[in-house]
Amino acid sequence: MKQLMGNRMNAVYLAVAIFLIILPFVYESRTLLILLTQVFIFAIFAMSYDILLGYTGIVSFGHAMFFGIGAYTVGVFMKRFEPTVPNLLLSILVTILLTALVSYVLGLLTLRLKSHFYAMLTMAVAGLFLVLAEKWRTVTYGNDGFTFRVPDMLKDRTDFYLICLVSMIAVFALLKRFTNSPLGRVLQAIRENEQRTESLGYSVLHYKVIASVVSGILAGMSGILYAISLRFVNTSVFTMDITLDALLMTIIGGVGTLVGAIIGAGLIEFAHHWLTELAKVHWIFERWIIFFGIIYILAVMFFPMGIVGTLRNIKFKGKKEKQQKAGEKIAS
Amino acid sequence: MTVQLRLNEVETHIGQYHIIQGVSFEVRKGEVTVLLGRNGAGKTTTLRTIMGLNPASSGTIHYKGEDISRLPTFTVAQKGIGYVPEDQGIFSGLTVEENMKVAMKNDNDSTKERLELILVLFPDLKKFWKKPGGLLSGGQKQMLSIARAYINDNDLLLIDEPSKGLAPIVVEKVMETIMEMKEKTTIVLVEQNFMMASTVGDRFYIIDDGRTVSNGPMKLLKEDEEMRRKYLGIA
Numbered sequence: 075m076k077q078l079m080g081n082r083m084n085a086v087y088l089a090v091a092i093f094l095i096i097l098p099f100v101y102e103s104r105t106l107l108i109l110l111t112q113v114f115i116f117a118i119f120a121m122s123y124d125i126l127l128g129y130t131g132i133v134s135f136g137h138a139m140f141f142g143i144g145a146y147t148v149g150v151f152m153k154r155f156e157p158t159v160p161n162l163l164l165s166i167l168v169t170i171l172l173t174a175l176v177s178y179v180l181g182l183l184t185l186r187l188k189s190h191f192y193a194m195l196t197m198a199v200a201g202l203f204l205v206l207a208e209k210w211r212t213v214t215y216g217n218d219g220f221t222f223r224v225p226d227m228l229k230d231r232t233d234f235y236l237i238c239l240v241s242m243i244a245v246f247a248l249l250k251r252f253t254n255s256p257l258g259r260v261l262q263a264i265r266e267n268e269q270r271t272e273s274l275g276y277s278v279l280h281y282k283v284i285a286s287v288v289s290g291i292l293a294g295m296s297g298i299l300y301a302i303s304l305r306f307v308n309t310s311v312f313t314m315d316i317t318l319d320a321l322l323m324t325i326i327g328g329v330g331t332l333v334g335a336i337i338g339a340g341l342i343e344f345a346h347h348w349l350t351e352l353a354k355v356h357w358i359f360e361r362w363i364i365f366f367g368i369i370y371i372l373a374v375m376f377f378p379m380g381i382v383g384t385l386r387n388i389k390f391k392g393k394k395e396k397q398q399k400a401g402e403k404i405a406s
Numbered sequence: 407m408t409v410q411l412r413l414n415e416v417e418t419h420i421g422q423y424h425i426i427q428g429v430s431f432e433v434r435k436g437e438v439t440v441l442l443g444r445n446g447a448g449k450t451t452t453l454r455t456i457m458g459l460n461p462a463s464s465g466t467i468h469y470k471g472e473d474i475s476r477l478p479t480f481t482v483a484q485k486g487i488g489y490v491p492e493d494q495g496i497f498s499g500l501t502v503e504e505n506m507k508v509a510m511k512n513d514n515d516s517t518k519e520r521l522e523l524i525l526v527l528f529p530d531l532k533k534f535w536k537k538p539g540g541l542l543s544g545g546q547k548q549m550l551s552i553a554r555a556y557i558n559d560n561d562l563l564l565i566d567e568p569s570k571g572l573a574p575i576v577v578e579k580v581m582e583t584i585m586e587m588k589e590k591t592t593i594v595l596v597e598q599n600f601m602m603a604s605t606v607g608d609r610f611y612i613i614d615d616g617r618t619v620s621n622g623p624m625k626l627l628k629e630d631e632e633m634r635r636k637y638l639g640i641a
Contacts, residue, residue: 259500259507263497265499266499266500272478272479272483273495274508274509275480277478278480
């Protein structure tokens, strides 16, 4: 039955993927294309956050630092050197190394602490990166940021849309496998009960650091795509707003589900777009952040499990009722 | 008989509270050693101290001759000590199968044999194999918790109040299982249910106010009504 359900879900994923691949060829809308590209990029970022929050139970307020490292690395490489594919690949490699190193060292130093201390410390370190980006003007051009050129193959919007889509699908498939592996099960066990996992013989810190590194690298990748999509980078990539977006996307979609992070990214990006459009109707919609705040409060109050989590819960309750009814029938 | 575990004048603080104030006991290989005492005497903290969850502030804990009192919890577990906590500690978001897989240290023939035995002892686990642990009843959760500790070739099992909050029929089942496990593993059992403790136990230690105050073969305690009344509040 589970296999059947799994096959059905895979069929749905496949249908959605095919639809998204075909979309730019049948429906020409530059705005939609750019919007969906942003959704794919933030979906990768939100999935990376879900590995921390949803699968390992780690709350980070500084996830933007990895996003920013990716964005600045590609920006600096494309600005300082020729915007060629080999240089782009080199910048990806450097991003992987930098994000892995930062997440490893940070994880090793802070993941021993209780979750709220970790959350505060990551926020402080992310703040340091923001200050570094503001002050190291010779490289980062400070708050103003800088524009850069990208390799020819990334110039076409449709091509870049497809690259982002394929990247999102690849990350989703990879993380699905990762979370269903024995290592993924240990991470989920840590989320449920750290002490119990430790007394089964697992070094909790070791596994948390693995989750932190995987999450950091993927966040860096999404930062690279984000900077390329804008062909511009400034200090906003290190701000708290970016982390809060990931938090919001993960919680609204459903923590610990991966697909929820994608749905959450879609909802937030589209809501952001629509609310900005509504500014033409009434000025209040210019302050779209207020509406995000309301959405966040309502989501936490009424859908603490997020969209996917709530749907799963409804489905599970239905099944349980069916089982109970079947039991009553047999008894009578 | 070989001594597998030895605690010598162990003291444990939790925050500012001095919970264990001098616990000493020996666990002999192949026996079930029962820790008895009133509520709040320090029995659970003693087990947690052995596991390193509440590290000892002084004294020594030797397991197979090696001092484990300063080791982190996961290293203690890796040395072959299984722990079944009082609150069962199952992972409610994981299925029964995943709970078992997380606990398995190896996937060898011995583990498979043990798993077969577990599923014979606890058929309910087989029935709910693909269901989340959170959906199990209290008794089933206790069975899963014991099964998880028993799946590995642990030489020593620390079991904390396995009968707590369970229906008498389930308690009987748990007792049968402990008797079965006794054949293969040394057990330290914390238990309030004296009937169960006296049935499965070979040796007893009474802990009172964080100190071991009496010990001996279980037979002795069964016959000594005065001691039972004094330390356990039962006749």
